[in-house]
Amino acid sequence: MTNNNSNINRRNFIRLSGITGTGLILGLSGKASAVATVANLSNAADAFELGAFIMINKNGEITLFNSKPEIGQGTFQSIPALMAEELEVSLDKVIIKQTGGEKKYGFMQFAGGSMSIRSEYHNLRKVGAAAREMLLKAASTHWNVPVSECYASEATIIHKPSGKKLGYGELAEAATKLEVPKSPTLKDPKDFKILGKPSARPDIPLKVNGTAQFGIDASVPGMVYASIERCPVFHSKLVSFDATAAKKVKGVIAVETVERKHEVYKTTGVAVIAESYWAAVQGRKALIVTWDNDGHDTFNSKNFEQSLRDAAKKETGAVAHQQGDFDNAFAKAPTKLEAFYETPVVSHSPIEPMNCLASFTEGNKLEIWTSTQVPGSLVTDFAKEYNIPVENMKVHTLFNGGGFGRRLYPDYVHEAVQLTKKIGKPVKAIWTREDDTQQGPFRPMTFSAMKGALSADGKAIAFQHKVIAPTLDMKKDYDKSKSDETMTEGISEQKYEIEHMKNLYVHHYMPVPLAAWRAVTSTTLAFSHECFIDEMAHAAKKDGMTFRLEMLTKDSDTKNVLKKLKEVSNWDKPLPAGWGRGVAQYEFFAGQGGYVIEVSKKGTGIKIEKVYAVIDLGTVVNPDMVRAQVEGAATMALTAAIKNGITFDKGKTVQTNYHNNPLVRINEMPKVEVHILANGGAKIKGVGEPGLPPFAPALCNAIFAATGKRIRRLPFDINKIV
Amino acid sequence: MIQLNINDKVYEVDASADMPLLWAIRDLVGLTGTKFGCGMAQCGACTVHVNGSPVRSCSFPVAAAAGKKITTIEGMNEKIGEAVKKAWIELQVPQCGYCQSGQIMSATALLKSKPHPTDADIDAAMQGNLCRCGTYQRIRSAIHRAAEMI
Numbered sequence: 001m002t003n004n005n006s007n008i009n010r011r012n013f014i015r016l017s018g019i020t021g022t023g024l025i026l027g028l029s030g031k032a033s034a035v036a037t038v039a040n041l042s043n044a045a046d047a048f049e050l051g052a053f054i055m056i057n058k059n060g061e062i063t064l065f066n067s068k069p070e071i072g073q074g075t076f077q078s079i080p081a082l083m084a085e086e087l088e089v090s091l092d093k094v095i096i097k098q099t100g101g102e103k104k105y106g107f108m109q110f111a112g113g114s115m116s117i118r119s120e121y122h123n124l125r126k127v128g129a130a131a132r133e134m135l136l137k138a139a140s141t142h143w144n145v146p147v148s149e150c151y152a153s154e155a156t157i158i159h160k161p162s163g164k165k166l167g168y169g170e171l172a173e174a175a176t177k178l179e180v181p182k183s184p185t186l187k188d189p190k191d192f193k194i195l196g197k198p199s200a201r202p203d204i205p206l207k208v209n210g211t212a213q214f215g216i217d218a219s220v221p222g223m224v225y226a227s228i229e230r231c232p233v234f235h236s237k238l239v240s241f242d243a244t245a246a247k248k249v250k251g252v253i254a255v256e257t258v259e260r261k262h263e264v265y266k267t268t269g270v271a272v273i274a275e276s277y278w279a280a281v282q283g284r285k286a287l288i289v290t291w292d293n294d295g296h297d298t299f300n301s302k303n304f305e306q307s308l309r310d311a312a313k314k315e316t317g318a319v320a321h322q323q324g325d326f327d328n329a330f331a332k333a334p335t336k337l338e339a340f341y342e343t344p345v346v347s348h349s350p351i352e353p354m355n356c357l358a359s360f361t362e363g364n365k366l367e368i369w370t371s372t373q374v375p376g377s378l379v380t381d382f383a384k385e386y387n388i389p390v391e392n393m394k395v396h397t398l399f400n401g402g403g404f405g406r407r408l409y410p411d412y413v414h415e416a417v418q419l420t421k422k423i424g425k426p427v428k429a430i431w432t433r434e435d436d437t438q439q440g441p442f443r444p445m446t447f448s449a450m451k452g453a454l455s456a457d458g459k460a461i462a463f464q465h466k467v468i469a470p471t472l473d474m475k476k477d478y479d480k481s482k483s484d485e486t487m488t489e490g491i492s493e494q495k496y497e498i499e500h501m502k503n504l505y506v507h508h509y510m511p512v513p514l515a516a517w518r519a520v521t522s523t524t525l526a527f528s529h530e531c532f533i534d535e536m537a538h539a540a541k542k543d544g545m546t547f548r549l550e551m552l553t554k555d556s557d558t559k560n561v562l563k564k565l566k567e568v569s570n571w572d573k574p575l576p577a578g579w580g581r582g583v584a585q586y587e588f589f590a591g592q593g594g595y596v597i598e599v600s601k602k603g604t605g606i607k608i609e610k611v612y613a614v615i616d617l618g619t620v621v622n623p624d625m626v627r628a629q630v631e632g633a634a635t636m637a638l639t640a641a642i643k644n645g646i647t648f649d650k651g652k653t654v655q656t657n658y659h660n661n662p663l664v665r666i667n668e669m670p671k672v673e674v675h676i677l678a679n680g681g682a683k684i685k686g687v688g689e690p691g692l693p694p695f696a697p698a699l700c701n702a703i704f705a706a707t708g709k710r711i712r713r714l715p716f717d718i719n720k721i722v
Numbered sequence: 723m724i725q726l727n728i729n730d731k732v733y734e735v736d737a738s739a740d741m742p743l744l745w746a747i748r749d750l751v752g753l754t755g756t757k758f759g760c761g762m763a764q765c766g767a768c769t770v771h772v773n774g775s776p777v778r779s780c781s782f783p784v785a786a787a788a789g790k791k792i793t794t795i796e797g798m799n800e801k802i803g804e805a806v807k808k809a810w811i812e813l814q815v816p817q818c819g820y821c822q823s824g825q826i827m828s829a830t831a832l833l834k835s836k837p838h839p840t841d842a843d844i845d846a847a848m849q850g851n852l853c854r855c856g857t858y859q860r861i862r863s864a865i866h867r868a869a870e871m872i
Contacts, residue, residue, distance in 0.1 A: 072818030072855045200814060207819030208810045210755020210795035214820060217754035225749075250738065278738075278745040351759045351767050351854050352820045401757070401820030402854045433760040624814055628860070632817055635856025658764035658852060666858040667845035 052104050053127050054083060060169030062087075062155060063095040067105045068116040069373050070098070071403030072632070073688045074625040075116050076203040081621060082120060085194045086128030086187055088152035089168075091202055100395040101379030109376030111400075112408050112516075114590035114686020117621055121684050129184035131175070138174035139166050196678070198624035203399065215371030215398045216430060218357040224253060225277040226419050226429040227284045230260055230269035230439055233651035234299070234512050236291040238268040245286035246272050251279030255287070256422050262411040262441055264474050265513045271419055277430055297651035299511055304648070305342065308447045308508055312340065312468045317504030320467070320483040321492030324500035329462040333453030337539055341448040341528030342713040344645030347661060348443075348517060352401020353436045354412035358419070359426035365392045366417065371400040373407040381410075386417060404636070405516040409441060437661050438653040441515030442646050444470050446487065448528035450535075453500075458540035460551055462500040465491040465529055469521075470510035478507045489521040490588035490693070491529055495558040496551040512648065518636060519689035522588040526693030527641075527700070527714060530584035534701040535710065544583045544701055545571050545596075557616045560677060561585050561594045568675050569596035569612040576600070579609065582701025586693040591685030592616045593630065595698035599706050605719035606703055608638075608670040617685045620678035626687050627674040633691030634672045639664045641696040642718045724788050728753065729797025739785035743777075744768045746784040747794060755795035755823045759852070766851030769824035770794050776831040778850075795823035802872055803830045809868035817855035825851045829865050838869050 055063040064083050068075035080096050099105040108119050132152050139157035140147040149160050155168045189196065206212035231238065243255035254273040259266060272283035330336065356370040366388050372378055375397040383390045400407055416429040431439075446469040453462035469487050471478055478484075483505040492503050517523060537547030545566055552559040562585060565571070575581060578601045585594030598610040613630045620626055643662050647654045655661035674691075700711040707722050726733045728751060735750040747756050747770065756779060759767030763778035770779045771793040798807070806829050809815075816822045825848070832839055832847035839847070844865050853861070 070818075072816075074817070200811070201816075203819065204811055204814060204816050207816040207822050208807045208826060210753070210823050212819055213754070214757075216758065219752075276741075276745065276749050278741045278749070349854060350818070350820070351757070351765055351852060352818070353758065399820075400818060402818045404854070430758070433762070433765075628814065628817060628857070631859055632856030635858060636854070657762055658760050659762070663852050663854060664856075664858075665852065666848045666861060669856070669858040671859050 053124065054087065054131050056168050056172040058169050058172060060155065060167045061095065062089055062093070062168065063097055065097050065099050065105065067099045067109045068120070069111040069375060069397050069400055069403070070203060071111050071373055071400040071407065073111065073116070073629060074201055074622060075111060077199060077201040078117055078621045078625060079120060079124065081194045081199065082124035083128035085192055086125045087132050089155045091194065091199065093155060096202060098397040099375065100397050101375035101377070101393070103390065107376055110374045110408070111403060112373055112405070114688045114690065118684050118686055121619065121621070125186050126184060129186050130181050133181045133184045134175040134178045135168055135171045137178055138171040142166065142171070142174065195621050196623070199622050201625065212399050214352055214401045215357070215369060216352055216355045216401065218369035218396065218398060218428070220357065220359060220426045223357065223426040223428055224273050224275060224423070225280045226271045226273045226416070226427050227277065227280040227432065228258055228269045228271045228415060228429060228435070229284050229287055229289055230435065231267050231291050232438065233291065233293045233297045235267065235296040236293040236651070238270065239290040239292050241270045241290065242288040243270075245288070246283040249274070249279055249283040249286055251275040252283040254423050255283070256419060258415050258418050260411050261414050262409055262513045271415070271429070273419065273423060273427060277428070281432065293651060296511065299651045300649045301345075301647040304510060305447075308468045309340070311506050311508050312447060312449045312466065315506045317466055317506040318481055318483040320488040320503040320505050322502045326462050326464055326500040326502035329500035330451060330453045330464070333462060334456050335454040335539055337450075337452045337532075337535055339450045339532055339535055339712060341450065341531065343445045343447070343524035343527060344715055345442045345445050345512075345647070346517065346640050346645045347437055347440070348402075348404040348406035348515070349436065349658070349661065349663065350400070350402025350404055350406055353433055354406070354431040355429065356413045356416035357426060357428040358413070358416035360417065360420040360424070363392070364388050367394040367396070368413060368417070369396040369398060370413055371398055371407055372410065372413065373400065373403045374410065378410055378413060382413070382417065386421070404518040405520070406441070409515055433657045437655050437657055439513070440653070441513035443517030443523065444472070444510060444514045446521060446524040446528070448525065450528060450532040452532060452536045454536060454540050458542060460496065460498045460536055460540075463498045464502050464504070465525070466504040466506065467491065467525065468506040468508055470508055470514060472514050472516060474514050476509050478509065480507050487521055489525060490586055491525055493587050494529070495556040495587065496533070496548065497553060498551065518633070519588070519590060519692040522586055522590075522689075522693040523637070523640060524714075526584065526586035527696045530586060530694060530697035531700050531710070531712070534582065534697070534704065538704070548583070548585075557592055558585060558587055561592060561614050561616050564614045564675060564677060565594050565596045565612060568614070568673070569598075569610070571596065578706065580702045580704065580706025582698045582703070582705055584694040584697035584701060586690075588690075588693065591687070591690035593690035593694055595634075595694050597698040597702045599699070599702040601706055601722065604722055606706065606721045608699065611670050611672045613672055613674045613691060614677060615674065615687070615690055616677040617687065618678060618681045619684045620676055623676055626676055629687050630674040630691035631672045633689065634695050635664055635669055637692045637695030638669065638699075641699060641714050641716070643715055645715050724784055726751070726784070726787060726792060727790065728792045729794060735784070737784045739783060741784045742780050743770070743782045743784045743787045743792070744779040747779060747792075753794050753796050757820055757823055759821065764852070765821070766824040766828060767821045769827040769851065771827060771831060774831075774834070776828050795826060798826065798830060802833050802868075805868040805871040806830050806833065806864070809864040809871060813860050813864045813867060815857050815860040815864050817857055821851060821853045825853065825861055829861070829868070832865065833868060833872065837872060839865060
């Protein structure tokens with residue numbers, strides 16, 4: 001099995017092509033074959049969404065095309081599984097290929113926003129079901145028997161009464177000549193063989209024997225390597241460089257300027273190109289570069305954080321959401337609380353550093369091999385930017401050595417493309433870990449000014465979450481009268497029934513490259529939001545679970561998540577002395593998850609004893625993979641809660657590599673017990689992100705319960721709590 | 723030219739003596755299962771065995787590996803390595819998978835010296851291998867599982 005697109009002889013392949021949501025287009029692509037193309041488009045405007053997701057060779061070989069990059073979240077199994085289930089084939093008997101942004105696979109060729117299953121669950125099942133129905137019809141016609149007497153199983157159509165069999169390969173050609181069913185019958189979920197069952201991922205054997213090809217592993221003949229020196233002070237300008245010594249390093253063949261483009265952040269760096277990556281790195285060390293810092297070298301975290309605190313006091317902010325009369329209710333309430341929460345800037349730090357191999361060749365052709373979350377826009381945006389016809393673009397979407405949002409941004413692809421255009425050879429540009437740690441883009445911090453009020457009988461009656469933060473679009477001239485949905489993500493979507501609410505956003509410009517990070521702003525806002533709810537619970541003399549459930553009189557997924565957490569964690573069971581438990585949940589664009597965490601005092605620090613997670617999905621495709629995603633999200637959340645984070649001084653990132661920008665290691669990570677809510681329903685929720693936001697607040701609420709110490713600033717040192 | 727014995731095959735590489743073994747393995751020999759993560763022995767993605775012991779090949783000069791027996795993930799085929807790989811598949815350990823070659827090399831070395839490691843042994847042996855996806859609890863279980871299989 002391979003995720004490479006190479007070595008396919010497209011001749012004699014029968015192709016069954018799907019169109020999202022509306023039907024199928026099929027074609028027989030062979031030189032002597034009569035091509036029968038039948039389009040059943042209910043809506044011509046959907047034609048651009050055409051895809052070619054299933055390919056059946058005459059010899060029976062079946063290829064399923066996966067339009068969602070594999071970044072560790074398991075789409076290499078879960079996306080083809082949707083088709084395989086309906087097509088009645090086993091996943092271990094098919095070839096899975098990653099799409100490369102080709103138009104026929106549609107505009108959803110990206111991995112982000114926990115969207116993959118949500119966007120494809122129905123569409124790709126339909127594609128598989130339509131193909132199955134056509135193969136059934138082809139067989140029944142061949143045998144001259146009613147189609148109702150035939151069934152599909154293991155890539156074979158079987159005539160029940162006679163036991164006659166025909167393989168898909170034998171039927172594929174005839175099937176392509178049939179009309180595509182407009183609304184194929186989907187299988188009853190009770191008959192599912194793959195979906196909803198814990199299934200092995202077909203990429204895992206490749207990932208344990210070293211054969212999985214990541215972006216960094218790509219190579220082509222004549223390829224050279226690049227390492228790029230970028231301005232250490234953000235926004236500083238390249239004045240001049242002396243490459244004399246760099247060019248003397250054995251293996252160095254060229255030194256070129258190169259632009260880094262990350263949204264509005266654009267800077268010029270100096271690339272050293274060499275016959276080996278090691279030589280490029282040595283050459284880069286020998287460069288003498290002069291930068292004009294132009295006043296940008298005074299920026300530092302300490303002052304910036306103070307300016308956020310000042311802004312919280314001075315600025316009213318734009319209204320993000322309003323209900324009831326918060327100001328009046330808060331003013332009159334018998335019990336009032338206020339608290340200020342702070343979170344850090346953090347890095348994505350996937351273990352595979354940013355890298356891209358690009359080859360620009362004669363005839364204005366561009367080929368790209370990379371780890372990316374966005375193959376679709378790589379094709380369309382780069383074609384536009386570099387004035388290359390879309391049909392001259394070829395993107396190879398390789399396995400991503402981690403994404404976490406970082407690979408939504410193709411700044412590193414731009415660099416390689418510019419360099420191959422400049423020197424006329426295929427160039428593989430690889431960032432060092434130091435580049436990755438220092439250059440960003442980073443998840444911004446959010447600071448939160450919280451206000452809450454309780455009635456005399458301890459009920460939450462007024463609530464305010466005021467967010468003070470930069471925006472992800474990094475615009476300096478942001479219109480401060482407007483709120484920003486991304487930076488106030490989730491704070492107005494919680495299901496707690498609080499009558500008076502006014503949420504606010506105060507924009508504050510930060511001069512560093514910023515980006516979405518796994519679960520985006522919910523990763524910081526859930527901390528302030530759900531810890532403050534806990535503060536209100538404490539003021540109301542109630543435990544966090546009871547207080548929350550009392551605010552949830554109506555049925556909701558939030559209520560279900562909390563009730564499930566209560567049950568699986570034995571919430572009411574007394575804990576040993578010195579222990580404490582905390583709860584938190586968060587609902588946001590990607591979905592919904594929650595935790596109960598139990599901790600104990602250990603010397604001056606805290607030991608995490610138990611972690612119970614609940615994720616609400618509605619529908620689950622691969623429960624084992626969901627558990628893995630939540631285990632991973634918890635790990636990433638723990639790192640963001642207790643490790644350094646990123647800080648700035650003199651206009652630069654202070655941290656450089658994993659020694660001073662550490663990640664949680666195996667000895668620091670407790671076991672996570674994951675429970676999945678998948679009780680059906682129309683709504684399918686995301687998997688990759690929802691396990692992240694509620695982790696830190698559940699942990700900090702547990703620490704408060706164990707120690708009485710309220711943590712209002714991340715990161716904190718888990719070994720020095722008391 | 724430096725002679726390297728990798729996975730029982732001899733390769734002649736034209737490398738400067740200070741080139742890290744990692745880049746000789748990846749770029750000169752063409753075995754890409756060994757990964758680059760940090761370049762300073764902080765993440766363990768580049769772990770290979772030199773004369774049976776795990777080393778971080780990103781910080782190990784290629785000249786120092788000459789004449790020694792180097793094993794990479796592609797050559798991890800003896801009994802313990804096979805058991806580890808089998809356990810990794812059985813427990814579906816990898817997510818993105820990028821760090822897993824290094825994890826498997828470290829786990830194999832651990833099981834060679836301690837056939838039945840405790841959780842504390844696993845913590846000590848595996849601390850040098852970062853996983854950003856957070857597969858640690860499955861790594862722990864898979865090491866115990868591999869120990870059962872051997």
